[in-house]
Amino acid sequence: MSMSDNSFRPDVFRAEPPTLLGSHCGSCGRKAFPPREVCPSCGEPSLGDPVELSRQGRIYSYTVVRQAPPGLSTPYVLGYVDLPDDGVRVMSRIESVRDGDVRIGAPVALDAREDPGQPEPKRMFVFRTGGEPA
Template sequence: MPLTNTPGAPAPTQTRPFREGLVSLEPPRLLGSRCGACATTTFPPRAFCPACRAVEGLEQTELDTRGRVHSFTVVRQAPPGVAVPYVLAWVDLPADQVRVMATVVGVEPEAVALDQPVELELTPFATAEDGAELLGFRFRATERGVAA
């Protein structure tokens, strides 16, 4: 599945990440940091390496778009305006040895499974004061248990 905005949504006049430095739009990727001293990768990007404490030699890196559900919960109560139930998961990105917390879509909450393959997807998050559509990220189930 291509990494795009939500299917069927009208094309906005301008889009940007909801937080600079967190995602790349072209191509759609999460942005992390990689330590030149010990090769530890983190998300979100950090000003120092949590493994070796290096403050120099950190470089921005694009993370893999494919991952697997490490653990999850089905959220059934949320503030007004937030649709429930939804799945909140820790997603492992094995190629980068990074774990990311995000929602998982494309599968009924009761059908989510540990180790389920998922793929990064950008999605509208909010509208900025200047009218730009702000994009966030989530993961879409790609196999077993996928909604029809």
């Protein structure tokens, strides 16, 4: 498996192309991330294969992290991203293509990057501001 396909969590994220996987309730239609066995809205079992979620979203809220465990460089931005097409909110690292792009309401695109916290090369999901995914 190439590093580009080596997701840190293949049950919720495909690295190539970057794709988040969620669940979809057959009863009420709600989507959830990460995938759930029971719908968080109506309580019905969420059966079926995972569904691909939108790669486009908007920043709902964020914070700048200035302290982290060894091996993780700071500062970095952590925030919630709304995926309006799916009605889902995702917590993710947010990376900016240009300084100043990180702001509430800014459009973002899903992307993948190497996860520095893993002993073997793995890819994690991030959202990027200011343009298309790298």
